Amino acid sequence: MLTLRGLTKRYGGKTVVDDLTLEVAPGKVTGFLGPNGAGKSTTMRMAVGLDRPTSGTALVRGTPYAELAHPLRVAGALLDARAAHPRRTAHQHLLAMARSNGIPTRRVPEVLGAVGLSDVAGRRAGSFSLGMAQRLGIAAALLGDPEVLLLDEPVNGLDPDGVLWVRTFLRSLAAEGRTVFLSSHLMSEMQLTADRLVVIGRGRLLADGPVTDVVAAGTRRSVRVRGPRNGGLAVLADRLVREGTEVARPAPDELSVTGVPLERVGDLAHEEHVHLYELRAEEASLEEAYMRLTSRSVEYGQAPRTGAEAGV
Numbered sequence: 001m002l003t004l005r006g007l008t009k010r011y012g013g014k015t016v017v018d019d020l021t022l023e024v025a026p027g028k029v030t031g032f033l034g035p036n037g038a039g040k041s042t043t044m045r046m047a048v049g050l051d052r053p054t055s056g057t058a059l060v061r062g063t064p065y066a067e068l069a070h071p072l073r074v075a076g077a078l079l080d081a082r083a084a085h086p087r088r089t090a091h092q093h094l095l096a097m098a099r100s101n102g103i104p105t106r107r108v109p110e111v112l113g114a115v116g117l118s119d120v121a122g123r124r125a126g127s128f129s130l131g132m133a134q135r136l137g138i139a140a141a142l143l144g145d146p147e148v149l150l151l152d153e154p155v156n157g158l159d160p161d162g163v164l165w166v167r168t169f170l171r172s173l174a175a176e177g178r179t180v181f182l183s184s185h186l187m188s189e190m191q192l193t194a195d196r197l198v199v200i201g202r203g204r205l206l207a208d209g210p211v212t213d214v215v216a217a218g219t220r221r222s223v224r225v226r227g228p229r230n231g232g233l234a235v236l237a238d239r240l241v242r243e244g245t246e247v248a249r250p251a252p253d254e255l256s257v258t259g260v261p262l263e264r265v266g267d268l269a270h271e272e273h274v275h276l277y278e279l280r281a282e283e284a285s286l287e288e289a290y291m292r293l294t295s296r297s298v299e300y301g302q303a304p305r306t307g308a309e310a311g312v
């Protein structure tokens with residue numbers, strides 16, 4: 001369990017983490033999402049004692065990380081995949097970490113095996129690809145067999161095989177009962193990997209809950225309507241707008257209607273004698289929810305277009 005209470009960090013006059021309170025529960029993968037500069041890395045660094053909070057606390061299993069007798073046995077972190085000394089072999093890097101943290105050295109081959117690096121254990125970390133470096137970073141985080149894992153952008157820059165491996169591996173660690181907290185920019189990846197989501201923007205908490213709830217809260221369900229190009233879609237769009245509905249026309253033969261049930265769109269089409277080929281509820285996506293949630297937190301973001309702006 002990882003607990004943040006009123007966690008705040010200021011650099012000069014700038015508040016980069018702003019009164020963050022949340023609990024990251026065991027047995028789940030919790031995704032930590034936010035635009036560039038939102039404060040994700042700073043939050044993770046404070047959780048493992050690398051940055052000092054201006055106010056508030058970060059507790060790992062109820063204790064500040066810096067006060068833990070054997071911190072690596074409680075929480076492991078991957079904050080920078082290239083943190084290993086480039087001239088040390090993977091084996092040497094992990095051995096040094098194990099020795100300086102009172103961790104039995106038998107853990108070194110165990111974690112190298114767990115992340116699939118046994119065959120390259122004697123190679124220098126500096127010669128590793130990004131994917132191998134990420135695996136070594138995960139091995140280092142696992143060295144003390146900790147119950148809490150914090151991973152900052154563990155799939156950044158990985159190829160699809162690497163992404164799939166990290167996803168499967170992290171889910172298996174959560175299934176063992178560990179607390180897995182990972183940050184990423186990849187919303188689609190988060191939708192596949194995480195059980196819960198924490199979304200921040202400009203250091204502030206924007207959403208915290210199961211992935212499905214965050215997606216539902218951040219999206220408005222829309223209805224996709226398809227019909228003949230000159231078959232009265234404009235008439236239907238006019239009627240929908242008069243009813244207070246937001247309408248966009250993404251293609252000449254399509255309308256995207258937001259804020260009204262699918263059945264109502266069908267009834268209005270019938271009343272207006274508009275011929276339809278398709279009437280379909282669109283899936284809400286995390287990407288859309290994320291864009292809505294964070295649109296005010298991104299300095300140079302683009303606001304979503306309304307129906308009127310889309311030229312309907």
Ligand SMILES: Nc1ncnc2c1ncn2[C@@H]1O[C@H](COP(=O)(O)OP(=O)(O)OP(=O)(O)O)[C@@H](O)[C@H]1O
Nearest residue numbers: 011016017034035036037038039040041042043185
């Ligand atoms: N040591 C520091 N001194 C001053 N400002 C800092 C320092 N570290 C981070 N910041 C600022 O704090 C803000 C949050 O940065 P942080 O790296 O935590 O964000 P992030 O969400 O991890 O972003 P990204 O996704 O781009 O890595 C940024 O504006 C950054 O410039």
